Amino acid sequence: MSLITNHMPTSELQALDAAHHLHPFTHGHDLAKKGARVITRAKGVTLTDSDGNEFLDAMAGLWCVNLGYGRHELAEAAARQMKELPYYNTFFQTTHVPAIALADRLAELTPYDLNNVFFASSGSEANDTNIRLVRTYWQEKGHPQKNIIITRKNAYHGSSMGSASLGGMAYMHAQGGMPIPDIHHIDQPHWWAEGGDMDPNEFGLQRARALEEAILELGEDRVGAFIGEPIQGAGGVIIPPETYWPEIQRICDKYNILLIADEVICGFGRTGKWFGSETMGIRPHIMTVAKGISSGYAPVGGSIVCDEVAEVLNNCEFSHGYTYSGHPVTCAVALENLRILDEEGIVEQAGSETAPYLKEKWESLADHPLVGEAKVIGLMGSIALTPDKASRAKFASVAGTVGLMCREHCFANSLIMRHVGDRMVISPPLIITKDEVDQLIVRASRALDLTHKQLIDEGMM
Ligand code: PMP
Numbered sequence: 131m132s133l134i135t136n137h138m139p140t141s142e143l144q145a146l147d148a149a150h151h152l153h154p155f156t157h158g159h160d161l162a163k164k165g166a167r168v169i170t171r172a173k174g175v176t177l178t179d180s181d182g183n184e185f186l187d188a189m190a191g192l193w194c195v196n197l198g199y200g201r202h203e204l205a206e207a208a209a210r211q212m213k214e215l216p217y218y219n220t221f222f223q224t225t226h227v228p229a230i231a232l233a234d235r236l237a238e239l240t241p242y243d244l245n246n247v248f249f250a251s252s253g254s255e256a257n258d259t260n261i262r263l264v265r266t267y268w269q270e271k272g273h274p275q276k277n278i279i280i281t282r283k284n285a286y287h288g289s290s291m292g293s294a295s296l297g298g299m300a301y302m303h304a305q306g307g308m309p310i311p312d313i314h315h316i317d318q319p320h321w322w323a324e325g326g327d328m329d330p331n332e333f334g335l336q337r338a339r340a341l342e343e344a345i346l347e348l349g350e351d352r353v354g355a356f357i358g359e360p361i362q363g364a365g366g367v368i369i370p371p372e373t374y375w376p377e378i379q380r381i382c383d384k385y386n387i388l389l390i391a392d393e394v395i396c397g398f399g400r401t402g403k404w405f406g407s408e409t410m411g412i413r414p415h416i417m418t419v420a421k422g423i424s425s426g427y428a429p430v431g432g433s434i435v436c437d438e439v440a441e442v443l444n445n446c447e448f449s450h451g452y453t454y455s456g457h458p459v460t461c462a463v464a465l466e467n468l469r470i471l472d473e474e475g476i477v478e479q480a481g482s483e484t485a486p487y488l489k490e491k492w493e494s495l496a497d498h499p500l501v502g503e504a505k506v507i508g509l510m511g512s513i514a515l516t517p518d519k520a521s522r523a524k525f526a527s528v529a530g531t532v533g534l535m536c537r538e539h540c541f542a543n544s545l546i547m548r549h550v551g552d553r554m555v556i557s558p559p560l561i562i563t564k565d566e567v568d569q570l571i572v573r574a575s576r577a578l579d580l581t582h583k584q585l586i587d588e589g590m591m
Contacts, residue, residue: 140180172199188556193395194426198559204427211462220456229456246440249432249456253394253420254288256431264355276354277312284318286364316340319370334371342381355388360406363395366550367512375410388415398422402481402508428463480560491571515552539577
């Protein structure tokens with residue numbers, strides 16, 4: 131076996147990678163043709179690849195490195211915990227200090243009476259937990275038929291069978307046996323793409339009322355929960371009209387169904403407050419968390435449930451759990467991350483200083499001839515690329531062609547910005563400085579100019 135290190139030529143690393151590594155959400159042909167980008171180091175908001183190129187990571191990895199890269203305190207917390215107790219489980223009436231401490235801290239940080247945590251290693255696992263948890267809750271309450279969970283088209287809740295079923299990505303469902311039974315999808319509150327001539331607030335109400343219609347159609351006695359991301363992330367950073375969430379809340383309250391806020395992206399400062407539910411005025415019974423809880427330094431997530439749901443669950447043995455539920459090392463890393471976010475005032479700074487600055491700059495991109503709308507809340511934003519702003523038209527090319535073009539221009543200009551179809555999205559580390567925001571905007575503008583020029587040169591516009 132050869133020793134594979136950062137010092138090998140990029141082409142060799144890419145060849146080995148393509149030979150043996152199956153990648154998530156990557157086309158095998160692209161991998162074989164071009165190879166993968168090899169990232170070797172990171173600090174703050176900057177990534178370095180194996181050729182020494184540097185990129186401003188406007189995606190915080192996969193929406194997760196809220197604290198920024200290179201905080202050694204987290205590595206030290208992991209090392210300390212590994213030396214003391216590298217592993218023990220939390221099954222069969224056993225516990226350990228990192229799990230106790232993290233659950234306690236989360237109960238303090240989350241709003242309302244979300245005081246009880248069931249740990250997982252990822253957002254997908256936590257959402258799978260939620261499906262079983264909701265169904266067990268209603269069964270224990272004597273309503274075993276309240277099995278249906280209502281969710282939304284174009285939602286993203288994970289990649290496992292359960293969580294991808296909760297998700298509304300048609301291209302994922304097309305790859306085998308999804309959605310699982312008793313998951314029902316309603317339309318999303320995506321005014322830009324689907325609102326037509328309606329006023330955004332009227333549209334928000336209409337899309338929220340689709341929940342009420344679904345409950346009445348499926349039967350109030352069959353619906354157990356509704357799940358939604360406070361702001362859809364992987365669907366394209368879709369900020370719903372103001373009228374949407376209050377109406378969803380009213381409907382959940384009226385029909386006595388559990389409201390699950392999937393805070394995997396929105397949690398831990400992303401929207402300018404600790405949780406997206408606070409920013410959007412949602413009072414959930416259950417929150418899904420992951421990503422920012424550890425800033426991605428260790429795989430940890432969980433379902434945080436309100437007292438009433440916990441009380442019912444505690445009346446039975448919930449036959450569910452993962453070997454790594456409450457893993458001591460990941461809990462220790464998450465605790466250290468939350469300590470730093472709190473003690474250094476990073477969430478407050480992001481919300482009160484960086485977010486307004488980013489908003490002003492980001493929204494100015496709407497003046498670009500290719501940009502239809504530029505929206506941001508806290509430190510998550512999106513722009514819609516369009517050939518015609520007035521009619522909010524789509525490009526004639528296959529959806530995503532122009533977005534991908536723009537993403538490649540971003541890479542070539544030292545910026546990592548993701549595309550979702552023909553929308554460009556950002557979610558930078560919360561520690562991004564105003565100077566770095568300026569760099570982000572300069573590089574994004576340049577990428578937009580180059581995309582515009584390419585579209586004209588190729589007769590696509
Ligand atoms: N929920 C949301 C809202 C997400 O954005 C994601 C991941 N992007 C998940 C769940 C799944 O999390 P994971 O990839 O950690 O399984």
